[in-house]
Amino acid sequence: MLTEKQKHIMRTLFNFFVAAAFVTVILGCSESTRGRQEYSSVKDSSTETGVVATATGKVAGYVENGIHIYKGIPYAKAERFSAPQKADSWEGIRSSRAYGPTAPQGKRTGWYSDEQAFVFDWNDGFPDEDCLRVNIWSPGVNDGKKRPVMVWLHGGGYTAGSGQELPSYDGLNLAKSGDVVVVSLNHRLNVLGYLDLSSFGEKYANTGNLGMLDIIAALEWVRDNISAFGGDASNVTIFGQSGGGGKVSTLLAAPSAQGLFHKAIVQSGSILTNMTSEWSRKIGELTAKKLGLTAKTIDAIKTIPYEQLLAAGESAVAEVRKQATAAGFEPFLFGWTPVVDGKFLPTQLNTPEAINISKDIPLMVGSTQHEFMSSQYFPVLRAFDEAQAIEHLRKTRYGDRTEEYVEIFKSAYPDGNVLDLMETDYTFRPFVVEQASERVNRGNAPVYMYLFTWTSPVMDGVFRSTHCMEIPFVFNNADLHSSMTGGGPEAIELAEKMSGAWINFARTGNPNTDRLPEWESYSDENGATMIFDNNCEMKYGHDRELVEFYRQFPPIRF
DSSP, X not given: OOOHHHHHHHHHHHHHHHHTTSSOOOOOGGGOOTTOTTSOSOEEOOTTSSOEEETTEEEEOEEETXXXXXXXXXXXBOOTTSOOBOOOOOSSEEEOOSOOOBOOOOOOGGGGOHHHHHHHOOOOXXXXXXXXXXXXEESOSSSOOOEEEEEEEOOSTTTSOOTTSSGGGOOHHHHHHHTOEEEEEOOOOHHHHHOOOGGGOGGGTTGGXXXXXXXXXXHHHHHHHGGGGTEEEEEEEEEEETHHHHHHHHHHTOGGGTTSOSEEEEESOOOOOOEEHHHHHHHHHHHHHHTTOOTTTGGGGGTSOHHHHHHHHHHHHHHHHHHHHHTTOOOSSOSSSOEEOSSSOSSOXXXXXXXXXXXXXXXXXXXXXSBSOGGGTOGGGGGOOHHHHHHHHIIIIIGGGHHHHHHHHHHHOTTOOHHHHXXXXXXXXXXXXXXXXXXXXXXXXXXXXXXXXXXXXXXXXXXXXXXXXXHHHHTTOTTTTHHHHOOOHHHHHHHHHHHHHHHHHHHHSOOXXXXXXXXXXXXXXXXXXXXXXXXXXXXXXXXXXXXXXXXXXXOOOO
């Protein structure tokens, strides 16, 4: 069992990661010289090239390396603490060549770690509450073709991030290699997206889920407009990592989202419990109190400066969390998450009722081997020998069952090293298995499971297969995000294999390609898991006993 001090340290690490690595936000690629040498140096940005008519007006983008690119297109508009509405129309042709505003959010602490800043290479953009924007990469527009559409939902929990944060998020290579249309988007976050003010009347009834309602508005925009961009509105895949995977999991359980997508991919984001109205309303009520607002004056919350609003909300979350923990309510993420309100979300995400809503949606789900690693923040751990590692595990996690853990771990990972012993993920992997198992047993569609174990060579391998490490491979951006992958031939080859699997899944609901071993669908009996590494292989229940062991200890909650 972790001590309270150790839990606090891990939460601090997670918050660091959420604002740093875990919060993946797309890079503003065209505005930077970094990593662009593998692309054509010629951009055609003529207004005569690739003008597309949307429901609200015409947009002009640019063409790079044969891909039509549009950035910062408004998909909706929203007043503070109000549901999204149709975007305003415009006259003439709107230039859509640069990323739009990002959602307001807290300060990124990751910049204070030189290693993190180098590897993740963030582009934080500029914040504004008018942030509801989509970005599109397409091999062809106005051509009548019906290409699969892949809609990316960024990470960062529900508190941070954007569709442009990481170099990995650039959709050019994925669109070009797969003849698919790639879409990313920004939506409201943290206190603006998830502060539940429903205690203050009907006009605030949906405030606990505004960030998710924004995503649904974006999917509706895709449904209504993507054909002009060469996409097939009847073949849409939603995929996301970390908090983005949580958003995918939430949409699978949301009745109002059904019909807007047809396949789903959850990457290191099998978040199966969200907030409930009981606790989210307490946060809303306490936030209002801290701001000096009452039921009669609550409308003034719409004009309070964002920084003041966020500070009051974060303070309220911390206080209410103590109450919830004492009462036994401990979801994976506490505070700014979607709310099980009986309307937008009828139930928690892995109930039979929730699975029935999307039972016909094929799912791909997985995680990385190392996810969150203490050695990134405490380098002394990198020099531990096995005896020191075992003692560390005894003190911090497994107590008198440490030797049992070591034996089970070595059975699952016979080639594992000392850092693997300490830092193989026990946070997401059990939730991945739980999500896959429930959907297989209660749904009608196949589930494909993966585990990403590739070790990055960057900085002598200290990042290994950390949280977010698979993203450059999914987007076929091992070159573009070489500060994370190293950009070597092994990384490029793996990126081609992984992106090909993601593309085939988006096209057909089956990820099999001729560059991978046969990828069998998952069942409780076979435990079929595709291992993505320099040598990709299928394993069958290889860590079944280890996952069961992990489940006997409380997971880290954030």
